[in-house]
Amino acid sequence: MPSKRISEKQIEQLIQELHDLAYNLWRSWNPAAQRIFQELSPFFWEDSNHNAVEVMSWISGPELKGRLQNPDFFSRVDNVCRSYRAYMKEKSTWGSKNAASLKNAPVAYFSAEFGLHESLRIYSGGLGILAGDHTKSASDLGLPLIGLSIFYRQGYFRQQTSRDGWQQELYPTFDPQRLPVRPVLDKKGNRVLCSVPIGNTNVDFQAWAVEVGRVKVYLLDTNLPQNSQFYRDLSAHVYGGDQNNRIGQEILLGIGGVRLLRKLGIMPSIFHMNEGHSAFLTLELLREQLQLKKQLAEAQAFVKSHCVFTTHTPVPAGHDRFDRSLMEANLGPFAAGLGLSIDQLMSYGRVHPDDAGEQFTMTVLALKMCRAANGVSELHGRTSREMWKDLYPETPASKVPIGHVTNGVHITGWTSPTASQFWTVHLGPKWIDKFRDPKYWHAALQSKKISDQDLWALRTSLRRELVEFARKRLRDQNLRHNPDDVGLFDSVLSPDVLTIGFARRFATYKRAPLLFRDLGWAIRVLTDKERPVQIIFAGKAHPRDEAGKHYIQEIINIARRVDLFGRVVFIEDYDINVARYLVSGADVWLNTPRRPMEACGTSGMKAMMHGGLNLSTMDGWWREAFDGHNGWKIGEDTTASTDQLQDDLDAASLRAVLENQVIPLYYDRGKDNIPHNWLKRMRHAMTSLIPIFNTDRMVAEYTKNYYLPQTGKKR
Numbered sequence: 001m002p003s004k005r006i007s008e009k010q011i012e013q014l015i016q017e018l019h020d021l022a023y024n025l026w027r028s029w030n031p032a033a034q035r036i037f038q039e040l041s042p043f044f045w046e047d048s049n050h051n052a053v054e055v056m057s058w059i060s061g062p063e064l065k066g067r068l069q070n071p072d073f074f075s076r077v078d079n080v081c082r083s084y085r086a087y088m089k090e091k092s093t094w095g096s097k098n099a100a101s102l103k104n105a106p107v108a109y110f111s112a113e114f115g116l117h118e119s120l121r122i123y124s125g126g127l128g129i130l131a132g133d134h135t136k137s138a139s140d141l142g143l144p145l146i147g148l149s150i151f152y153r154q155g156y157f158r159q160q161t162s163r164d165g166w167q168q169e170l171y172p173t174f175d176p177q178r179l180p181v182r183p184v185l186d187k188k189g190n191r192v193l194c195s196v197p198i199g200n201t202n203v204d205f206q207a208w209a210v211e212v213g214r215v216k217v218y219l220l221d222t223n224l225p226q227n228s229q230f231y232r233d234l235s236a237h238v239y240g241g242d243q244n245n246r247i248g249q250e251i252l253l254g255i256g257g258v259r260l261l262r263k264l265g266i267m268p269s270i271f272h273m274n275e276g277h278s279a280f281l282t283l284e285l286l287r288e289q290l291q292l293k294k295q296l297a298e299a300q301a302f303v304k305s306h307c308v309f310t311t312h313t314p315v316p317a318g319h320d321r322f323d324r325s326l327m328e329a330n331l332g333p334f335a336a337g338l339g340l341s342i343d344q345l346m347s348y349g350r351v352h353p354d355d356a357g358e359q360f361t362m363t364v365l366a367l368k369m370c371r372a373a374n375g376v377s378e379l380h381g382r383t384s385r386e387m388w389k390d391l392y393p394e395t396p397a398s399k400v401p402i403g404h405v406t407n408g409v410h411i412t413g414w415t416s417p418t419a420s421q422f423w424t425v426h427l428g429p430k431w432i433d434k435f436r437d438p439k440y441w442h443a444a445l446q447s448k449k450i451s452d453q454d455l456w457a458l459r460t461s462l463r464r465e466l467v468e469f470a471r472k473r474l475r476d477q478n479l480r481h482n483p484d485d486v487g488l489f490d491s492v493l494s495p496d497v498l499t500i501g502f503a504r505r506f507a508t509y510k511r512a513p514l515l516f517r518d519l520g521w522a523i524r525v526l527t528d529k530e531r532p533v534q535i536i537f538a539g540k541a542h543p544r545d546e547a548g549k550h551y552i553q554e555i556i557n558i559a560r561r562v563d564l565f566g567r568v569v570f571i572e573d574y575d576i577n578v579a580r581y582l583v584s585g586a587d588v589w590l591n592t593p594r595r596p597m598e599a600c601g602t603s604g605m606k607a608m609m610h611g612g613l614n615l616s617t618m619d620g621w622w623r624e625a626f627d628g629h630n631g632w633k634i635g636e637d638t639t640a641s642t643d644q645l646q647d648d649l650d651a652a653s654l655r656a657v658l659e660n661q662v663i664p665l666y667y668d669r670g671k672d673n674i675p676h677n678w679l680k681r682m683r684h685a686m687t688s689l690i691p692i693f694n695t696d697r698m699v700a701e702y703t704k705n706y707y708l709p710q711t712g713k714k715r
């Protein structure tokens with residue numbers, strides 16, 4: 001470009017826009033925007049886990065001005081800012097056409113965790129990632145939605161492992177000034193302050209807003225000097241404390257969330273409870289109605305008509321339950337204000353209202369106080385109907401009013417920059433608007449458009465990116481224990497070897513060590529000279545989950561074996577960034593939940609944009625998605641009589657499928673050394689999965705079947 005002079009004013013204006021853009025997470029699903037912040041400071045970009053606010057804080061005004069004097073950089077920044085402005089201003093959206101009635105009465109979406117960005121560690125796993133992806137798709141679709149959660153100032157934990165492979169939890173404190181969050185202010189510019197009653201204490205809280213494209217997520221925060229230390233720490237950790245801390249957090253989220261909305265003058269038409277943690281919001285709504293002098297029955301009917309509930313937990317033990325004494329201590333005064341005795345209050349959370357021995361279950365409260373409920377996959381819907389059928393004694397289990405909406409992932413957010421560029425080069429930028437169209441993907445994936453050579457080149461680059469990322473992380477991990485062994489991990493893993501990824505929370509039902517049940521077999525197969533296999537693990541166990549930590553230790557010990565060294569690795573501190581490398585680099589995404597414990601599972605969906613193939617038990621989404629040709633299944637669509645038997649059967653099936661199908665197909669190469677039959681399966685997987693298992697489809701389904709005023713009356 002000939003150097004056209006860029007005026008001082010243009011630069012000043014662009015700097016302002018860049019600061020705004022740093023605060024909006026839209027940038028995280030726009031590769032061009034990501035690139036700009038990365039280029040501004042490659043060091044701080046990596047060091048801050050891709051936090052643009054942090055990057056901007058390290059760059060002085062004069063430097064920014066200087067950088068923007070470069071016409072090429074200026075015009076790229078200018079283009080990104082233009083796209084951003086156009087996105088934010090777009091009037092003609094899916095939402096404006098399909099959900100116009102929500103415009104002034106949005107959906108309030110409550111979730112105890114939000115996985116929005118790797119730099120904002122207020123999530124623990126799949127539930128949070130789902131909430132984040134839901135929000136991003138709501139923004140893309142132009143659906144009026146507001147998120148509510150908690151600002152956990154020490155987040156979940158940072159994971160390290162000790163010399164003997166035991167998980168260590170670290171809790172660094174975040175500085176909100178350095179995160180993409182801003183304080184919620186009133187019209188006069190003062191911080192908005194609200195309070196919630198916890199027992200006899202009024203606990204004050206403030207709020208932080210995260211901009212997620214066109215959507216805002218409000219995070220409640222009790223860390224204020226006027227609160228006692230006990231309550232300042234209430235919001236410190238994601239699922240961190242004891243039962244007393246848990247109930248306090250849930251009062252904050254549910255009751256506090258409604259109070260914040262009211263303070264901001266927001267009148268949602270729907271309150272969506274993403275899991276039962278936020279179900280106390282129904283009691284606050286009830287209080288509001290009773291204050292209007294309504295009768296209890298009428299008030300309750302009103303609340304019900306405004307609430308919907310998504311359950312995520314297929315095991316009874318996984319649901320939040322509180323003792324009567326805990327409820328009395330924390331919610332006694334609040335209930336009294338509603339004119340409810342403790343026994344009346346307890347009855348809202350009991351399957352059998354008068355059973356004095358029954359605890360208060362958040363899911364039961366949510367089910368009783370919502371107009372419609374759902375599980376997150378077809379099988380999970382069925383499991384949930386069975387699990388809660390006693391709540392509906394007049395109804396056969398199959399007619400229990402719990403439906404299902406199968407989860408998805410936010411496509412552009414989960415597509416790695418390399419893959420995103422690949423699709424744009426081959427299909428033009430339009431793919432971003434068209435991925436929901438099955439015809440489009442079918443046509444796009446014909447070999448006329450994208451050759452086997454091109455597809456294999458993509459897989460090869462993505463695998464190398466993962467291998468290099470893993471080596472760097474392993475080197476850093478190792479340096480902690482063996483400062484002298486500098487080069488040990490420089491050549492582990494290989495960009496040419498069939499790569500299996502396994503990363504998720506180390507909950508025991510996910511059975512991370514299943515592949516190693518027959519260790520001799522694993523050693524033989526992974527280290528085969530002609531057809532080797534490598535496997536990369538990552539994942540955190542909940543701090544109180546000893547069994548999960550033992551699984552991590554088991555994997556680490558296997559990875560340290562001399563006869564498997566470099567074929568099995570464990571990457572510490574799993575988060576959204578690690579996930580992005582893993583789901584894009586792995587050829588095979590392994591998932592081994594014990595059926596039917598995985599409500600849905602979403603990590604396997606993130607692999608689909610990168611050509612990763614799923615190998616999974618017939619649980620959650622995969623039993624809906626698998627058609628015989630778009631990946632592989634482990635075991636059958638049945639549940640064995642005991643866990644032991646199930647594990648034996650699944651482990652045997654996993655070994656057989658890997659050895660007889662997956663590995664031979666991967667190493668079945670043409671003269672050009674390309675696995676054409678593997679690529680055929682990849683094309684079919686992408687064609688059949690991408691248009692369905694995305695959050696645009698999911699949010700549209702929620703809107704049509706749950707959010708709109710005329711919906712969800714029954715199920």
Ligand SMILES: *Cc1c(COP(=O)(O)O)cnc(C)c1O
Pocket residue numbers: 124125126127129503504505574575576579600601602603604606
């Ligand atoms: C996608 C994702 C999950 C959920 O994975 P599942 O396999 O569905 O359990 C958990 N954690 C992170 C960081 C993720 O990105």
